[in-house]
Structures are given as structure tokens and as C-alpha cells.
Amino acid sequence: MALTWTHKDRGEIRVHENLEELSIDLVDYIAEISEASIKEHGAFCIALSGGSLINLMGKLVEPPFNKIVDWAKWYVFWADERVVGKNHDDSNYKLAKDNLLSKVNVFPRHICSINDTVSAEDAATEYEFAIRQMVKTRTVTASENSDCPKFDLILLGMGSDGHVASLFPNHPALEVKDDWVTFLTDSPKPPPERITFTLPVINSAASVVVVATGETKANAVHLAIDDLPSLESSLSLPARMVQPSSGNLIWFMDKPAGSKLDGFKFSE
Ligand SMILES: O=C(O)[C@H](O)[C@@H](O)[C@H](O)[C@H](O)COP(=O)(O)O
Numbered sequence: 699m700a701l702t703w704t705h706k707d708r709g710e711i712r713v714h715e716n717l718e719e720l721s722i723d724l725v726d727y728i729a730e731i732s733e734a735s736i737k738e739h740g741a742f743c744i745a746l747s748g749g750s751l752i753n754l755m756g757k758l759v760e761p762p763f764n765k766i767v768d769w770a771k772w773y774v775f776w777a778d779e780r781v782v783g784k785n786h787d788d789s790n791y792k793l794a795k796d797n798l799l800s801k802v803n804v805f806p807r808h809i810c811s812i813n814d815t816v817s818a819e820d821a822a823t824e825y826e827f828a829i830r831q832m833v834k835t836r837t838v839t840a841s842e843n844s845d846c847p848k849f850d851l852i853l854l855g856m857g858s859d860g861h862v863a864s865l866f867p868n869h870p871a872l873e874v875k876d877d878w879v880t881f882l883t884d885s886p887k888p889p890p891e892r893i894t895f896t897l898p899v900i901n902s903a904a905s906v907v908v909v910a911t912g913e914t915k916a917n918a919v920h921l922a923i924d925d926l927p928s929l930e931s932s933l934s935l936p937a938r939m940v941q942p943s944s945g946n947l948i949w950f951m952d953k954p955a956g957s958k959l960d961g962f963k964f965s966e
Contacts, residue, residue: 708923709942714951720754722757725755732768733768741771742850750855750909751854752798756798773838774794774808776791781812784812818883821893829878850904854937855910866885872936909950921933922938
């Protein structure tokens, strides 16, 4: 059974016994937000990240979720993507396609992936243009309190350095405020060339989920969530900068990842 509590500033925290329990809760939440979004505006606009997140979503392709989700109303985006061929093993598109999108009835024309034949800079520019077009046609909702799109759900993984999407500590991409999508050619996590949603876009989402599993993430989870002395809180930790202006923020983690959290330590 998950240990769940709400932090006064940092959203809802769900610490699961194991990955099986986490993955069931995660897909249950995704299905819930999908249904609510479709009811509200006729579509569900979800942005994926790469890494272990996609495997933790695997139960979406199994009963009952594969039957209860209205896949025809899904529009799939990427919160970050490696600038490699879409058939390259490093591609987040390929990861999602092989493990999820090829197994459910999302319409191919509703899958908004990058142009993998251009530079990182051009891929970011073109991706942002594509999203802007979908805001214009009201497929993607516009945020009421920023100049950004309001994705129904942005799913983020988190690195042991506290990066989310392809926003890394102390990287200039963290400072980009006017663009929706930016690019980097020096990612500390290979491959080096990536595009990524900017923080304003992430923080304009209706719901943001951060998934962190394993002992290696425990310190970053602590720094991202707990009340810290001023010195530590001034750290350039991208996961701590995820602060949706009006959306929900939920942290899905297993016990090892949550083991250094103040709330968790006292609950043992
Ligand atoms: O393209 C990427 O590399 C991901 O989007 C990245 O942000 C990932 O989500 C984290 O690095 C966590 O990855 P793991 O869950 O595999 O540790």
C-alpha cells in the first residue's frame, strides 16, 4: 500500500512498496486524467519523457486499461526528445512507440514527434511551431495564466542530478522563458543533442507527474521536495523548479527513491 501525503508547497507524494504497485497507480492516474480531460475538452494531450517512465506505463496496454481508455482522443507529445533518427535506440519516440503506442489505438496523426532530419535548433523551432498550431486549433488548451500551452498531463522522469525532461542543473536552458521548446547540444546525459519543453510550459500544465525510482534518486528527491536551508534551496535543481502555477503536481516513487524524504523517514 502506498504511503501518500501532501506537502504544503511541493504537491502530492506517493511512496509505493514496489514498482508493480507504482505502475498500477500510475496508469490508474493517467486513465483518470485522460477521462477527465476528454470530458472537459474532447481530447487528452499528454507529453511523455524518456527513460524508465515508459516501462512503468506498460500496464496501459493490458486489460482493463487498454479497453477503458479512449485512445482515439489522445494526442501524444514529448516533453523532451533526443535529436536522433526516430528509429534510433536513443529516440524517446521509438521507446514510446515500441512499448506503448504500437500496442494501442492512438491515431498516428495524433502523435506529434520531432522532425528528426534537421538540427537540434531547427527541430526545437519546428516542434514549437507544431504545438502552436495545435493551440490555435484548440486541440491543445491555452493556459489561462501564461502564454503557454496547457497540456493535460506532462509525465517527467528525474535523473539522480535532479534533471527533468532535458533540463539539467545549471544549464542555460533553465533560463529560457519566452520559448515553449528549446534545444541543447551539450546534454550531460548522452546523447548530447536534445530538444526540451521549457520550465514555463511544464509549469503551465494541468497536471505534472514526476516519477523517480531507485536509491540513486533518493538525494535528488529529498532536494526536490523537502523544506531545505536557504543554501540548499538555492541549488539549481530542475526538479525543484517544477512548480505548476495552477496545475496538480504528483510525485510517484518507490521506497528506495523516497528513503531520504523527511515525511517518509518519520513514518517508518
Ligand atoms: O530523455 C531523457 O533522458 C529523459 O526524458 C530523462 O529526463 C529521463 O526521464 C530521466 O533521465 C530519468 O530517466 P530514468 O528514469 O531512466 O532514470
